[in-house]
Amino acid sequence: MWTAMPDRPEPPGMDRTSEFALSVDDLTVAYQEKPAIWDIDLEVPEGVLMGIVGPNGAGKSTLIKAVLNLIPRAAGTVSFYGKPYERARSLVGYVPQRGSVDWDFPTSVIDVVTMGLYGKLGWFRRPGKRERELALFALEQVGLVDFVDRQISQLSGGQQQRSFLARALVQDAQIYFMDEPFAAVDAVTENAIVDILQALNKRGKTVLVVHHDLQTVAQYFDWVTLLNVEVIATGPTAAVFTPENLRKTYGGQVASLNGGILAGAAGG
Amino acid sequence: MPGARLSAADKRVWLIIAGIVLLGALFIPLSLVLFDLRFTYTVRVVALGGAILGLLSGVLGSFAVLRQESLLGDALSHAALPGVAVAFLLAGRELSSLLVGAGIASWLGLRFLSALLHTTRIKQDTAMGIVLAAWFAAGIALLAYIQSIPDASQAGLDHFIFGQAAAIIERDVTLVSAVGLLVLLLVALFWKEFKLVTFDSEFAGANGFRIGFINAVLSTLIVVTIVLGLQLAGVILMVGMLIAPGIAARQWTHKLDQMVILAAVFGAFAGGVGAVISALDSDIPTGPMIIVVSFVLVLLSITLAPGRGLVWSRLRQRANRRRFAAINTLRDLYRYALAHGAEDYPVPDDFIRGVRARSVESGLRQLRGAGQVMALGEGWRLTEEGIAWAREDRRNQRLWDLYRLYNDELGLPVIQEDRRLDIGAVLPAAAVEQLENRLEPSETA
Numbered sequence: 181m182w183t184a185m186p187d188r189p190e191p192p193g194m195d196r197t198s199e200f201a202l203s204v205d206d207l208t209v210a211y212q213e214k215p216a217i218w219d220i221d222l223e224v225p226e227g228v229l230m231g232i233v234g235p236n237g238a239g240k241s242t243l244i245k246a247v248l249n250l251i252p253r254a255a256g257t258v259s260f261y262g263k264p265y266e267r268a269r270s271l272v273g274y275v276p277q278r279g280s281v282d283w284d285f286p287t288s289v290i291d292v293v294t295m296g297l298y299g300k301l302g303w304f305r306r307p308g309k310r311e312r313e314l315a316l317f318a319l320e321q322v323g324l325v326d327f328v329d330r331q332i333s334q335l336s337g338g339q340q341q342r343s344f345l346a347r348a349l350v351q352d353a354q355i356y357f358m359d360e361p362f363a364a365v366d367a368v369t370e371n372a373i374v375d376i377l378q379a380l381n382k383r384g385k386t387v388l389v390v391h392h393d394l395q396t397v398a399q400y401f402d403w404v405t406l407l408n409v410e411v412i413a414t415g416p417t418a419a420v421f422t423p424e425n426l427r428k429t430y431g432g433q434v435a436s437l438n439g440g441i442l443a444g445a446a447g448g
Numbered sequence: 449m450p451g452a453r454l455s456a457a458d459k460r461v462w463l464i465i466a467g468i469v470l471l472g473a474l475f476i477p478l479s480l481v482l483f484d485l486r487f488t489y490t491v492r493v494v495a496l497g498g499a500i501l502g503l504l505s506g507v508l509g510s511f512a513v514l515r516q517e518s519l520l521g522d523a524l525s526h527a528a529l530p531g532v533a534v535a536f537l538l539a540g541r542e543l544s545s546l547l548v549g550a551g552i553a554s555w556l557g558l559r560f561l562s563a564l565l566h567t568t569r570i571k572q573d574t575a576m577g578i579v580l581a582a583w584f585a586a587g588i589a590l591l592a593y594i595q596s597i598p599d600a601s602q603a604g605l606d607h608f609i610f611g612q613a614a615a616i617i618e619r620d621v622t623l624v625s626a627v628g629l630l631v632l633l634l635v636a637l638f639w640k641e642f643k644l645v646t647f648d649s650e651f652a653g654a655n656g657f658r659i660g661f662i663n664a665v666l667s668t669l670i671v672v673t674i675v676l677g678l679q680l681a682g683v684i685l686m687v688g689m690l691i692a693p694g695i696a697a698r699q700w701t702h703k704l705d706q707m708v709i710l711a712a713v714f715g716a717f718a719g720g721v722g723a724v725i726s727a728l729d730s731d732i733p734t735g736p737m738i739i740v741v742s743f744v745l746v747l748l749s750i751t752l753a754p755g756r757g758l759v760w761s762r763l764r765q766r767a768n769r770r771r772f773a774a775i776n777t778l779r780d781l782y783r784y785a786l787a788h789g790a791e792d793y794p795v796p797d798d799f800i801r802g803v804r805a806r807s808v809e810s811g812l813r814q815l816r817g818a819g820q821v822m823a824l825g826e827g828w829r830l831t832e833e834g835i836a837w838a839r840e841d842r843r844n845q846r847l848w849d850l851y852r853l854y855n856d857e858l859g860l861p862v863i864q865e866d867r868r869l870d871i872g873a874v875l876p877a878a879a880v881e882q883l884e885n886r887l888e889p890s891e892t893a
């Protein structure tokens with residue numbers, strides 16, 4: 181299914197100064213007085229496919245946005261492959277929540293995907309033929325070739341999510357952050373997205389995914405971070421995704437779910 | 449964008465652009481005849497000034513509309529008024545200094561607004577209400593004070609409230625053109641950045657674009673546009689001049705570049721025509737005149753535009769009702785006949801009317817017209833043609849069912865399910881054959 185991107189040399193910034201794709205140290209964010217995430221320490225090894233899991237209001241999206249410098253931090257440092265964000269930007273890909281944009285914006289699918297290359301183009305330069313080809317290639321990967329010139333308001337929810345994924349794919353990053361890519365998509369799209377994540381992972385990319393469905397955690401991810409304002413646990417799924425840790429994250433409310441989740445964890 | 453081949457939609461947009469330009473050009477000789485208007489030097493200056501300002505507002509207003517900041521534009525134009533008054537008190541009645549004052553007041557309003565949003569829990573609409581009312585009130589109070597000064601030069605300053613085209617002189621047009629050209633150049637330069645930030649500013653930020661800076665540039669350009677248009681449209685109605693062309697243009701196209709160009713043309717038309725009409729009589733304030741013309745364009749666009757327009761969607765609904773009445777009636781007749789053992793088994797009138805009370809009349813009429821059904825005493829019977837169509841339809845729907853069931857297993861190409869279509873038209877022949885192999889023997893007959 182998956183073929184490597186054509187003619188892409190290894191990005192120049194890849195001289196490794198850290199074995200961790202992402203290191204987060206003491207990260208704290210507060211919107212009002214109450215912190216949304218508090219004193220987060222997180223080390224994500226290269227090449228893992230990691231789920232970020234926690235209850236509503238646990239600060240999952242906040243964590244991603246703070247790591248990507250999109251919201252002000254009250255404290256803490258973040259580095260990618262040992263480098264600060266400013267020098268590691270080209271290594272980072274991002275898929276925001278689908279609901280964060282106005283899908284009635286006058287633009288086409290290929291145009292949205294091409295936006296993934298704007299950062300590499302830099303200020304003022306316009307996308308051209310090469311950018312179009314890269315975008316088409318990414319649309320092929322997500323199964324949206326027939327929708328290239330479609331106006332984005334005509335897409336279904338699943339197709340919108342796929343076009344956002346394609347936009348991240350053209351970024352050709354080393355580490356990807358995805359904010360709830362499975363939110364409100366049908367089963368077929370969910371499977372397609374999982375395939376894409378796993379293909380990325382096979383190519384050595386590090387992928388961090390905010391995820392809601394505890395039932396599928398063990399099946400989709402080989403690494404898990406349990407978050408509830410603080411990091412409850414982080415590490416390989418088999419070691420971390422335990423009933424005790426889940427109780428610590430969610431409180432007693434998951435006790436009734438335990439059976440199903442445990443079965444999944446044992447299988448993974 | 450590379451556009452060697454133009455789609456029908458693209459052609460339509462360019463046609464409208466050409467049409468409006470032509471209409472604008474025709475307006476000159478037309479108004480000579482209709483209004484007995486003499487194109488004096490003053491009228492020419494006013495028309496040119498109106499058109500240039502309209503063009504500029506169309507371009508920047510498109511972004512204001514897409515950023516859902518129409519009301520912000522309204523607050524900022526009201527906020528300009530005290531600046532005009534203060535500038536007059538400090539530097540006298542020179543347009544450029546009045547506009548600088550307007551710009552500063554408006555910009556201060558914007559800063560105050562974002563300070564409110566960032567430091568308090570006041571919501572955006574409330575914050576805009578505060579800025580609009582406070583700044584505008586200060587402006588009115590200052591103007592009242594200025595009126596009381598015994599000095600002839602303050603005459604006409606209150607034209608900034610509703611706008612007065614007749615006050616525009618050639619030097620003003622030169623100023624507006626020069627600044628406007630600079631604004632347009634910046635829009636062209638920042639095109640990609642404006643588009644990205646307007647659509648998805650989080651993603652822009654994650655890609656290393658300084659969204660604060662880009663937003664500030666865009667807001668500044670919008671403020672500059674508002675300020676330039678104040679003398680013509682006035683602080684109260686400037687928002688209409690800003691957003692109307694963008695709203696109208698959005699109805700006709702799904703592409704940002706086309707929308708902005710179309711908005712520029714709409715804006716120039718409304719600005720030019722509105723200014724000329726108001727110049728007929730010095731009692732007609734220009735702002736309202738331009739807005740009337742603008743909103744005629746908006747009204748025409750939201751009713752007539754294909755795809756989004758009201759007339760269009762009405763027509764589409766009617767066509768759908770008609771089409772489905774025919775298809776569904778034919779299917780019912782065929783199902784009934786099959787259930788009774790023969791494809792040409794007559795269907796009682798009572799039955800078919802019982803199933804489809806509302807649409808059956810239209811359905812039967814269409815089917816009869818097409819020779820697919822014939823009346824038979826108290827009932828109806830499918831003709832050869834009707835049976836052939838029904839068979840083909842049934843087979844097609846079955847193949848779609850099979851496609852949904854087995855496309856994964858058979859490794860068939862991924863296509864969008866659209867059951868209105870003949871599956872053979874969207875799937876390769878080999879794939880259709882694979883599906884046909886899965887049909888029951890009774891279905892292949």
